[in-house]
Amino acid sequence: MKSTSCSSCLLKSKAVINLGDNELDILDKSCVQATFDRGETIFKQGALSSNIIYLQTGLIKLMIKGPNRVQILRLKKAPCYLGLPTTMGDKINNYSASALEKSTACFIDMNTFKELLRINPAFSYEIIIELCKNELEQFKRCVTLVQNQIFGRLASNLISFADDIYSSHEYELPLNRNELADLVCTSRETISRILSDLTKERIIEANGKHIKIINYNMLKEISRKG
DNA sequence: GCATTAACCACAG
């Protein structure tokens, strides 16, 4: 299935750049590339996990089944590693990942990955950096979700789509209203209402999945104050 | 009490 070798790959991660030729060969032997269409599951909560996944291109969502409903943990945009916590931290996946747009990913055998961590400190260092950045992002998101009211929670996410994912004040939402609700912990109805309220206030324009941020500063203010 | 927030339900495009 693999069209290129790891050594000639143009989409190397920051960690893999530090690997020598020998180490790239080791990686090459247990690395398989796959592509996913929108909606396809990359890995599933409850299943045995034995791979580290490097998302080369695309956008995915991580979700976890809570006591009552699904919770979208976060969206992740390539390039990034997927499943580090769930593969290294447990034998079973603690959450699922599915593609929000056409994505490509490399599946790396966990034992090979562990071996690379052991033999190459520069590689390990980059992995730790990525993990730490992720944790900080999660902490921030946690505070926003717990302490802000719904306007603030949704505003934060609309801003994060614009700044972190699409680098534009105008974009197509990768999620429907229900998924948006799962992302900011509310109901589908409330999402509808808030999007139309924000449109009435001329802070954004929302037409179906098309979002245009008109008053970025105001939206930022809402996300800060909750 | 009264106002606000947000969930749940129902129903219509």
Place this chain on the structure above:
DNA sequence: CTGTGGTTAATGC
């Protein structure tokens, strides 16, 4: 799959 309206429960003046 979405948007809206009515109802209701919880919380805070």
